[in-house]
Amino acid sequence: MIKTVCYLSDSVEHNTMDELKILYEKAKENNRVNNITGVLIYKDRNFLQVLEGEEHPVDQTFKRIKKDKRHKNIFEIINSEIEERIFEDYNFGFTIVNNNEELKNLYQYLDWLKEADSSHANKVVRMVENFVSSK
Numbered sequence: 001m002i003k004t005v006c007y008l009s010d011s012v013e014h015n016t017m018d019e020l021k022i023l024y025e026k027a028k029e030n031n032r033v034n035n036i037t038g039v040l041i042y043k044d045r046n047f048l049q050v051l052e053g054e055e056h057p058v059d060q061t062f063k064r065i066k067k068d069k070r071h072k073n074i075f076e077i078i079n080s081e082i083e084e085r086i087f088e089d090y091n092f093g094f095t096i097v098n099n100n101e102e103l104k105n106l107y108q109y110l111d112w113l114k115e116a117d118s119s120h121a122n123k124v125v126r127m128v129e130n131f132v133s134s135k
């Protein structure tokens, strides 16, 4: 069974580019091994993450993420079975978005996703758009 987990959280401190890079490298490597796709967006000290993959690795990964002291107030938005992944084709599976260039790429991808006309994809698109445009 393929599932997705989407959550919001608050970064404990302002993360420097170096700190984000360390987090990203670890997440990307683990997610590659666990065949997890998705996206991690950092904006104004908040994270929005989408994880997708087989049930067990996604749940185990989310369990580790929830224990991580680098963020708090983890708010689960979606935790459900899905028919297919939507970030599989994006940037080789898992991306961190923390600059305008990445954001532009992500928007292009979301535009493409909208064409797919799937209710799950549209929900994720709206969630990401609200997150990015808030404040």
Ligand SMILES: Cc1cc2nc3c(=O)[nH]c(=O)nc-3n(C[C@H](O)[C@H](O)[C@H](O)COP(=O)(O)O)c2cc1C
Binding pocket: 009, 023, 026, 027, 028, 030, 031, 040, 047, 049, 051, 061, 064, 065, 066, 067, 068, 070, 071
């Ligand atoms: C906002 C945030 C997002 C994270 N995303 C992932 C992720 O997608 N995959 C992952 O394995 N770890 C992620 N982590 C890191 C985990 O919390 C944890 O530090 C890491 O998985 C431990 O890996 P290790 O047991 O291989 O050292 C994230 C941490 C934070 C704070």
